[in-house]
Amino acid sequence: MTKLLKKILLLLPIPAVVFATTWMADPANIKDDDSFETGVASILLSGKNVANLVNYNERKLQKYIILGLLKPPEVIVLGSSRSMGINSDIFPNILFLNNSVSGASIEDYIGIFNLYRIRGLKPKLVIISLDPWILNRYNGQDRWKYLSDEFFEMENILGFHSTHSTSVQEKFLYKIHIYEEFLSPEYFQQSCIYLIQKKRAGKIYWATDKLQAEEPIKIADGSYVYAEKFREKQVADINSDARIYAIEKPMYSLGRFNELDKSAMQLLDSFIYYLKKNEIKVLIYLPPYHPIVYEVINTNKAYTMVAESEKWYRFLANKHKIKVFGSYDPKISNLEESDFFDGMHPKNQAVHRMFGLCGSEGDRTNQ
Amino acid sequence: MPFNSLKYFLFLPVTYLVFYLVGERARWSVLLAASLLFYATLNVPYLPVVLILVTTTTYSFGIWLDQAGTLKAKRALIWGGIGANLLILIVMKYLPFLSGNLKELSALLSLDAKIQQVRIFVAIGVSYYVFQAISYLVDIYLEIEKPERHFGYFALFLAFFPKLLQGPIERAGDLIPQLRCRYEFNYDNMRFGMLLFTWGLFKKVVIADRLGLYVDAVYNDVHAFSGLSLLLATYAYAFQIYMDFSGYTDMALGSARLFNIKLTRNFNSPYLATSVIDFWRRWHISFSRWILDYIFKPLQIQWRNWNNLGTAGALIATFLISGIWHGASWGFVIWGGLHGLYMGCSVFYKPYQKKLHDALRIERTEFLKFCQIFVTFNLVSLAWVFFRASNFADAMYVVTNMLKGIYGVRYFISSTGKFNILAVAISLVIFIVVSYNVTKFNFLFQNKPLFRWILYYALLFTILSLGKFGESSFLYFKF
Numbered sequence: 001m002t003k004l005l006k007k008i009l010l011l012l013p014i015p016a017v018v019f020a021t022t023w024m025a026d027p028a029n030i031k032d033d034d035s036f037e038t039g040v041a042s043i044l045l046s047g048k049n050v051a052n053l054v055n056y057n058e059r060k061l062q063k064y065i066i067l068g069l070l071k072p073p074e075v076i077v078l079g080s081s082r083s084m085g086i087n088s089d090i091f092p093n094i095l096f097l098n099n100s101v102s103g104a105s106i107e108d109y110i111g112i113f114n115l116y117r118i119r120g121l122k123p124k125l126v127i128i129s130l131d132p133w134i135l136n137r138y139n140g141q142d143r144w145k146y147l148s149d150e151f152f153e154m155e156n157i158l159g160f161h162s163t164h165s166t167s168v169q170e171k172f173l174y175k176i177h178i179y180e181e182f183l184s185p186e187y188f189q190q191s192c193i194y195l196i197q198k199k200r201a202g203k204i205y206w207a208t209d210k211l212q213a214e215e216p217i218k219i220a221d222g223s224y225v226y227a228e229k230f231r232e233k234q235v236a237d238i239n240s241d242a243r244i245y246a247i248e249k250p251m252y253s254l255g256r257f258n259e260l261d262k263s264a265m266q267l268l269d270s271f272i273y274y275l276k277k278n279e280i281k282v283l284i285y286l287p288p289y290h291p292i293v294y295e296v297i298n299t300n301k302a303y304t305m306v307a308e309s310e311k312w313y314r315f316l317a318n319k320h321k322i323k324v325f326g327s328y329d330p331k332i333s334n335l336e337e338s339d340f341f342d343g344m345h346p347k348n349q350a351v352h353r354m355f356g357l358c359g360s361e362g363d364r365t366n367q
Numbered sequence: 368m369p370f371n372s373l374k375y376f377l378f379l380p381v382t383y384l385v386f387y388l389v390g391e392r393a394r395w396s397v398l399l400a401a402s403l404l405f406y407a408t409l410n411v412p413y414l415p416v417v418l419i420l421v422t423t424t425t426y427s428f429g430i431w432l433d434q435a436g437t438l439k440a441k442r443a444l445i446w447g448g449i450g451a452n453l454l455i456l457i458v459m460k461y462l463p464f465l466s467g468n469l470k471e472l473s474a475l476l477s478l479d480a481k482i483q484q485v486r487i488f489v490a491i492g493v494s495y496y497v498f499q500a501i502s503y504l505v506d507i508y509l510e511i512e513k514p515e516r517h518f519g520y521f522a523l524f525l526a527f528f529p530k531l532l533q534g535p536i537e538r539a540g541d542l543i544p545q546l547r548c549r550y551e552f553n554y555d556n557m558r559f560g561m562l563l564f565t566w567g568l569f570k571k572v573v574i575a576d577r578l579g580l581y582v583d584a585v586y587n588d589v590h591a592f593s594g595l596s597l598l599l600a601t602y603a604y605a606f607q608i609y610m611d612f613s614g615y616t617d618m619a620l621g622s623a624r625l626f627n628i629k630l631t632r633n634f635n636s637p638y639l640a641t642s643v644i645d646f647w648r649r650w651h652i653s654f655s656r657w658i659l660d661y662i663f664k665p666l667q668i669q670w671r672n673w674n675n676l677g678t679a680g681a682l683i684a685t686f687l688i689s690g691i692w693h694g695a696s697w698g699f700v701i702w703g704g705l706h707g708l709y710m711g712c713s714v715f716y717k718p719y720q721k722k723l724h725d726a727l728r729i730e731r732t733e734f735l736k737f738c739q740i741f742v743t744f745n746l747v748s749l750a751w752v753f754f755r756a757s758n759f760a761d762a763m764y765v766v767t768n769m770l771k772g773i774y775g776v777r778y779f780i781s782s783t784g785k786f787n788i789l790a791v792a793i794s795l796v797i798f799i800v801v802s803y804n805v806t807k808f809n810f811l812f813q814n815k816p817l818f819r820w821i822l823y824y825a826l827l828f829t830i831l832s833l834g835k836f837g838e839s840s841f842l843y844f845k846f
Contacts, residue, residue: 001387001552003554004552004554004557007558010820011823011827013824014824014827014828014831018831184836185830185834185836188831188832189831189832189836192832193786239591243587243588244580244583244584246587246588247583247588
C-alpha cells in the first residue's frame, strides 16, 4: 500500500501542471482581477471600439461600463449573445447601449438593470431579448452569480425573497465553481490554445475605430461584431454549424426543459410591471433560430417547451401591451439560412430587418 | 455517474478506501452499498424497483430450483423464473415498442382498438442484469452451479457497479467465488487496474467522442449528405462504437481489478475478424457466449433434424433476438437479422468457399486474410447503419446513397474544426501503435521505470489535451 501511495504521489505533477497552465493563461479571465474589464470599459466609454475581445467576464464589464456612464442611455438592451446584433443603427440619434451578456438568464436582466437603478440612471426604453431557456429551471446558467448582490437587491424590490439562497452562499458557491475551472480539462485545453495564440498575436485586445475587422470587435454601443472568418462564412458552412448545434445533446441550455419555470415567469412578469410602473417603455424581442435548428426544435419532443415559452412571452406582452419583435420560428421572422452566423445567432442585417419599424418606436422614446 | 465523469473519479477511490479499511466480513456490504449509490446517482426512478424485483425473484427461484425434487417441478420453476425475468424486462423496456406497433397495426387494419402508448420505465442496464439472472437460473437448473444462499453476495453478483450497466455479462460461477474471496492488497492488480482504466478513458474521451462529432453531424441529418460523407460517417461510427464500448469495458475491468476481481474480457480486435462468425467471437464476447449457450445451442438441438437449414435458422433466430435485446426498435431488429443472415448464409457457402480458395491457391495467404478482413468489416459496417440511424427511412437513405458521389465531404471533414481532425488523427495513431506493441510495452513496463513513467505522463496529457470533455454518456448505456 505504501508503494502504491508513493506512486500516486508521482502523479501529483499532473494536476499541478494543469493548475499552473490554467492559472497562468486564464483565457476567460476568471481570476478576480478587475484590471482587464476596467481597461476594456474605459476604452468603450471613451467611444472607441475594442478589437480581439474574447473570453472575459461579461457581467463584470457591464458593471464597469454602467458605473462609468456619464449620461443615461435612452435605449438599452437586456439579452444574451443572441441579441448582441442589436446596435445603435436601429435607433439613430438616440443614446443607445446594448447590455447583452452571453448565456443570459433572468437574474442577469434584473441584476444589470439594478446597476442602472443604483446609479440613478433611468432609460426610456428597455428592449428585453427573451431566449427560451430563461424559463428553463435547468438551463445550467450560473454566470449571473457575479451579479448576485445586484440581483438579490432588485429581487427584493420586486417583492420576491425565495427564488434563491442568500447572496453570500451563492457567491461562495460561485467562487468554488470558478476555482474548480482551474483544474478542468476543458479549461486546460482552452488555456493551451490561448497561450499559443497569444504568443502569435502578441496583444490581447486593442482600441479601434473600425466597425469590423479580421478580429471580433466589441462596439462602443455594446453590440458585437464577429471575427471575419465567422462573419463571412458560406451558407453551406453556416448550415453545417447549425447542424452541429442542432445535434448537441441537449441543445444549448435546453436540457431537461419539461415545464416552464413558474418562479422565472413570475419574476419576469414583475420586472416588466416594475418597468412600466416607472414609465419605462418595454419591447420584447424573440431572437430566431436557424431553420435547421428550428426544424429540430419543432419536431423533437424534448424541445416542446420552446414553443410554449414563445406562447407565454406573447401572452405576457399582450398582458402588458408590449410590442413583440421576431419569433423563434425563422419563417415567421422571415429569415433564411443565410441570415444566420450559426445555429442560434442571427446576423446584424437580419436583426435590422426585424426591427425595421423600430426607428419610429425609438422616436417615440423622445416624446 | 458515467465512468468518464469527475464524480466517478472521486467515487471509485473513496469506495476503494472504505473497502480497504473495513474488516473482511463487511467488504461485500461496502461494495453492495457503493453499487446502490452508483445507481442512485443515475436518477432513474424505476431502477431500484427493477433491481429489487429481479434480485428477489431470481434469488428465490434459485433456491426453489435447488430444492425441487422432481424434474417436472424443476422444469416448471425454470420456466417460471425465466418468464418472471422476461416479464420484468418486457414491462420495463419493451411495452412502448409493443404498444406502438400494435397501435399502428390496428390503424392499418382499420380496427378501432384503443391502445394506449406507454412510456419506457427503465432502459439503462436492465437487459444486462436480466440476462445475468437468467443465466444464473439456467446454470442451477443444469446443475452447473449451486445457488448462492447469502442474499448479500447474490445481490452483489447482480449489482456489482463496474459491470452492471454495460457488462461484461458475468456468470455466477465466475464472479461469486471472486466476490467471496478474501481480499489482499495486490500492487500489480492496482497498477494494472489503473492503467486499464486510463486506457479505456483514452479510447472513450479522445477517440470515440471525437469521432462521434463527425458521426452525429451526418446521422442526425442524413439527407443533407450523400455519397462518400455517408460512407465515411458509417466507418467512423464503426470505430466510434468500438472505442466507446471497449473503452467502457476497459474502465469496468480496471475498476473491478482494484478489488482483485477479474471480469471477463469483452473485446479482442473485432475489426480484424476474418468472418462474421469470427467477429462475434471477438465482439462483446460475454454477450456472444451468452446467446450462444442459452439461445443458439438449445435452438440448434431442437432443429437438428433439419441439418444446415436448422443451424442457419437457429443463427438467424438467435441474432434476431440479439437485435431485440439491444433495443426496442426495428433498426435493432434489422441489425440483428442482418448478422443472422450473414452467418446463416455462411453455413451453406462455407464448403464451396474452401474449395474455391484451394483452387485459387490463396488459402492461408496474407492476401486472403486481408480480403476477408475487408469484406467482414464492410458487412459489419453495413449492419451498423441500421443500428445508428434514427429511423428505417434514414438507414435506407444511407445504404442507397453511400456510394453516390462525394457531395458534402469537405463540410463533413471540416465541420468539427481543425483541432478535432488533429485529435482524431493523433489518437488513432497512438491506438494503433499501442495495440500492435502491447507485448513490447509489457517488456518496458517490467524493466524501465523511467520510460514507463514517461508513457504514463504522455497518456494522461494526451487525454487532457485532446479529450472531449463535458456531458457524454456511453453508447451502450441504453441497453
